[in-house]
Amino acid sequence: MTQLVARACGPEAAQGSGFSDADGNPLSWVGDTLVDQDGRTAAVLRDGVVDFIRSENYSASFGYQWNKTRAVVARDGQMQRVHFAEMDLRTGFHERDLSGLRCLEIGAGLGDDTSYLLARGIGSVTAVDLSESIFRAARVIDDPRVRFVRADASRLPFPASSFDLVVCHRMMMHTPHPAATLARAARMVRPGGLLFAHSYHRSSYFLGSAKYKYRWLTTRLPRPLLWNTLRLAGPVLRWGTVRLTKQFGQKGADFAHRWSPWVIQGPHMTAGLDRRTMLARELQVSFDALTPRFDLPMYADDFVDLVEGLGFSIERLERRPWFxxxxxxxxxxxxxxxx
Ligand SMILES: C[S@@+](CC[C@H](N)C(=O)[O-])C[C@H]1O[C@@H](n2cnc3c(N)ncnc32)[C@H](O)[C@@H]1O
Known part of the structure; x- marks a missing residue:
């Protein structure tokens, strides 16, 4: 068992350290269970994941999409190339030495960014997600530098300042209180450490996108129905967008952006992918746009104020309205x- 804990959670967890309860007191391992100082169960080790979650919660749509998708970055070399290039652009991590850094990744999903961090030489990653996606991530990523934890970003089971790098990519706007979520993430960064934060943008370009017209309905539909409808309709919707763009240029593309529920990934995200993989990725991205309970974009100024107000100096920033x-x-x- 010690061996299994060591593989799944890293040596730190195997030694019983690195986790804390809500009061910041250390938790310790008793067999497969993490207990607090009064002997109460805080988490259990299940299928390679340290699981702190007991009940159904708002992230079930993510659990569905990440367990259903065929587009698995961790297993597809070409998807890795395009995803890693995009992440290099966003983070600039390819220009830094990440070896030896302890990273906390919050909202890891299926581990696309976990794979990226590993490929860029990160020392260790604690990959956290609230949904059941983390169980699949634990199945598709096999690296002794990763430990997988199912936990809520609003109740992170780690001591403050215990990570050199915290990655919060494409998740804070999917929580009920994005600013509070980022504040909790920021608390985990040690002084002098780094934070990568990301938010949807409350610009007129994004607010005009199709998902905000349909979410009142699509967040209520049974997930299998929506998934299968998108899967069947996707190729036709895609064809329509491509035709519109060919015929009317930017005007056609804008029309599709405003009305089509099928999200077309830009050429930089699909370069070299076979058609089946590209459609699988777009299906997942389209479902992801239409289903999360929370989708709370932020104004650029508020985002900057938030990050700086949490005690950080920004070293790299994207705030153009169409990004x-x-x-x-x-x-x-x-x-x-x-x-
Ligand atoms: C759009 S996905 C992004 C996944 C990954 N970061 C990526 O970019 O591929 C958002 C993820 O955040 C997770 N999430 C949402 N609320 C969360 C919370 N309170 N705590 C931890 N994870 C959460 C969801 O379950 C989902 O997997």
Whole structure:
């Protein structure tokens, strides 16, 4: 058993350290169970995942999509090439030495970014997600540097300042209180450490996108019905968008962006993918746009104020209106602690 814990959770967890309860007190392993100082169960080790979640929650749509998709970055060399290139652009991590860094990845999904961090030489990654996706991530990624944890970003079971790098990619707007979520993530960064934060952008370009017209319905539909409808209709919707764009140029593309529920990935995200993989990826991305309970984009100024207000200096920033927002920021040495 010690061996299994060591593989699934890394040596730190095997030694019983690295996890804390809501009060910051350490938790310790008793067999497959993490217990608090009063002997109460905080988490159990299940299928290679340290699982802190007991009940159904709002992230079930993510559990569905990540368990259903055929587009698995961790297993597909070409998908890795395009995803890693996009992540290099967003983070600039390919220009940094990540070896020896302890990283916390919050909202890991199926581990696309976990694979990226591993490929860029990260020392270790604690990959956290609230949904059942984390069980599949644990099946598709086999690397002793990763431990998989199912936990809620609003109740992270780690001591403050215990990571050198915290990655919060494409997740905070899917929580009920994005700013509070980022504040909790930021608390995990040690002074001098790095934060990668990302948010959907409350620009008129994004607010005009089709998903905001349909979400009132699609968040209520049975997930298998929506998944299968998109799967069947997707190739036709895609064909329609391509035709419109060929015929009317940017106007045609804008029309599709506003009305088509099928999200076409740009050429930089699909370069070299076979048609089946490309459609699988677009199916997952389209479902992802239409189903999360929360989708709360942020104004660029608010995003910048938030990151800086949490005690960080921004080193890299994207805030153009037709892109999502993202930032790489360094925690000031004497940054205040934020709850
Ligand atoms: C759009 S996916 C992004 C996954 C991954 N970061 C990526 O970019 O491929 C958002 C993920 O955040 C997770 N998530 C949402 N709320 C969360 C919370 N409170 N705590 C932890 N994870 C959460 C979802 O379950 C989902 O897997």
């Amino acid at each position: 999502p927002l993202w930032a790489v920021a360094r925690k000031k040495e004497f940054a205040d602690e934020h709850a």
